[in-house]
Amino acid sequence: MMSYFKAAALLMVLVLTSLPSLAEGPRSYEGLTITSVTLENTSAARDREIMRLFRLKTGDKYSSPLIADAIKLISRMPTVGNLAVSRRLEGEGVALSLVVVPTPLVREIIFPGMDSLEEKYVRTRLRTTVDNPIYGPFLEADKEKILELYKAEGFNRAEVSVRLERTKNILWINALFEVKENSASTITAYGDMGDIDIFGRDEAFKLLGMSKGHTASPKRLRDGVEKLLSEARLRGYPEATAYDARFEEEGDEVVMSVPLDLGDPIRFTITGGEKVYPSELDDVLKGRYGEEVNESWLRLAAQALQDEAVGLGYPLAKVTWEKKEEGDLSRVTFRVNLGVSAKVEKVSFTGNASVDEDDLRDRMPSVSSSFFGRPAYVRALIEKDLPAIESYYASKGMVRARASIDEERITPKGDVYILIKVDEGALYHFGAPRFNTDSAMDEGEAMSLAKIEEGDEAVPGALDRARITILSELSKRGHVNASVKYRTLLDEEQKRVYVNFDIVGGEAMRFGPVVISGNARTRAEVIARELTFNSGELWNQEEILLSQRAIFDLGYFSDVRINTIPPTGESKELPVVVEVTERDAGRIDYGIGYGSQEGLLAFAEIGHSNIKGTGRSASARVEKRGSDHAAFLNFKEPWLFGYP
Missing domain, CATH: 3.10.20.310 (membrane protein fhac)
Known part of the structure; x- marks a missing residue:
């Protein structure tokens, strides 16, 4: 028994003596010498590119900030999902093991079972795109978007599932959105149809483009309601509305409701506006349809017509209205008195001691004559020109200058003479x-x-x-x-x-390591050689813009963006990410014509400007000119021995 207690006591002493070392936590690797760096890479990214971006090598000191920056950059490379870095003590140093977690790129997006939607249209609505990595949340969102598109067409029972299919190249993958359309919902009954019988049931269904037996498509219903309301308003029902047009499932029935409210029949007439295009005044009224036509509506409509006439160059225009009841029908007449058509004859200035009148007129596009003659007089446009005059004075040091319309005179013939008063203020x-x-x-x-x-x-x-x-x-x-x-x-x-x-200014920064992203087909070195800066050089925003333009001018990309990643820790180097969006570099050209001397003229050409992502281009062309034939083969190597 005594020996048992001695053993227990010894064990307790060992535990207690070990507690301080446990409290110290895991040993820090910071500053230790790196004894080795190994890489396991199954992605399409080249080992040397990964090691270049990792930057730390055997003999360097371990640095957590540099490793954090390297992970950010390497994860941006095509087909690289992430970089796992493990460490283990090795003698007095630390050994690093790098494992690249690959992520395949989308080669194709396929829609098995999709018959009722246009695949090209559906692709434009998806977040998953060709040549970009697979991303789970995007796939789920895209599945819901396809279901939404089907429901808009009346396929309420459509089913969509997502499946990924590997290609022969393990670095590419096809995204399959498998569709079971099932049968579309069809209209079997009518619910609240409002005033549809007053309008004319057959005509209404024809405008709606659907009735019993048709697919219950919410999208088509919205379009049909717009056509129905437009026609109803043209027929003298300007108040017509059809709020809450819908489909409802009631048991086995699919019920269509279009609660059409025609409102009161009203006929509008506009008189006196014959000098302007009738449609310009009619459109003012049509823009206000769909509201209750009461006294307030008529007053506002008359003011809108008057403003439209003034904007067309009739500054003295006046509009009045009159409403008469004829049984169930209301007749509203808008009487337009346009007055004279006013044209700017002369603009004069007063108070402009320091600036010539011609210089000031040049700042007023609303009063400048054109090929079509003198401009129409619209006071609102002239008032918009006044700040330009004030800015012109400010550019000459008169920061307090102000301009205003002091006088306007319209002759019986419509000639307008304008006097603009300028308070130049002091010269500062x-x-x-x-x-x-x-x-x-x-x-x-x-x-x-x-x-x-x-x-x-x-x-x-x-x-x-x-x-x-x-x-x-x-x-x-x-x-x-x-x-x-x-x-x-x-x-x-x-x-x-x-x-x-x-x-x-802050501290000067330098260009850090550069990673190329988005280049699923183009080799990274083809893009990198167009950069006008090198890692380690002082940061220069102009070089960023020059590099962006040079890469875009290659013609392989629809978009080029050069951004930075904030460095971890206190690094004075900014990691650079060159993000490109590739486009098809192949082309087919052909043409045919006829010449009076040569006879038949024709050519055909096929080519590619980025063969296997190398930047090399090749083309083949055949031509026919009458009885003459010619063929051409072209090949271009854009860089030779490291020089363009």
Whole structure:
């Protein structure tokens, strides 16, 4: 028994002495020397590209932030779903094992059993797309979208299931949306049809495009109701509505309800507007159909007609209305007194001591004559031109200038003379600008770039130009997060504008590793060789734009975007992601014609500008000119020995 207690006591001592080491938690690998890096890769991504992006190699120090950045980048590569990194202590260092988790790309999207919907239309509605990775949530959302499209066509019992089918190449996969359409719901009965008998039942069903025995398609019902209401309003029922048109299943019955409410029969007549296109005034009324035609409606409609006439160049137009009852029928007459058709004859200015009248007129497109003659006078358009005059004055340092229509005179013949009053205000000049900068740029350099000096005319545009110029220069130096702001203070007594620029460059960043994404068919090196920057160089936004343009100009892609991934930790390098959307690089051209001398002219050409994703192009062309025949074979290698 004693020996038992001794053994128990010894075990307790061992447990207690081990507790401090347990409290320390797992050992940190940070800073340990990497003894080896192994890679297991079954994706289409090349091993050397993965190792390039991983960056850490044997002999380097272990860094969690660098590994986190590498995982972000490598996961963006085509056919790579994720990167698993495992570690184990090996002597005084750490051994790393990398396992690429592959994800196949969609080769085809197939719809077995789909007969009643157009496959091309359905594909445009899906989030799953060819040449992109399979994503479970997208597949589920797409299944629901297909069911929604079927229900819109009346197939309420349609079933859709998703199945993935591997191709001969394990890196590609087909997405199959298997459809069981089942029978479509058909209309078997009518519910609330409202005033359909007053309108004419047969005619109504013809406009709806459906009746008993037809498919109960909500989409077709919506279109049919629009046609029915349009016809009802043309026939003198402007208040006509059919809210809550629907299908309902009641047991074995499918009931269609179109609660048509015609409202009161009303006939509209517009008189006096013969000088303008009748449809322009008619459309004003039609735009208000579907509401109750009461006194408020008529008053607002008359005002809308008057505004339309004024906008057509009849500034003195007046519209009145009159309503008469004839039994069950109401007749409403809108009387339009257009007045003269007004044309701008002359625009004059007063108060414009510093600026010539012609310069001011050039800022007013609404009063400029054209090939078709003098412009129609529309006061609202002229009022929209006044801020342009004020901005023009501001560009000359008169930041308080204001313009207004002082007088307008319309002659009996319709000639319009306009006088615009200008209050130029005082001419302001810049005071001595101040530049608050950090280590990214000194004050003298900022002043030289801004090109704003004491005594210059206070032109607002000069401040924005200075801000953009300074920002551009900071961007060229790698200050990707630079900020340039300015504050102004007006000295009304001295007529001075004092400007303070606050310039924060922050730390300079460099281009980090580059990953190519979205290139299911094009090799990564074909895209990478078009980049105008290299990893490790100072960040420069202009190089990003130049690279984007160069890649797009290859002609293989419908979209090119170059973005960055925020680095983990305090890294001074920005990882770069080049995302491309590929398009078909094949082409077939042909043509036929006839010449009086040559006779029959014809050609046919077939080619591909991105053979197997290498950037190489080849084409074959045959031509016929009368009795002459010709054939051409072309091959192009865009880069040779590393040079374009």
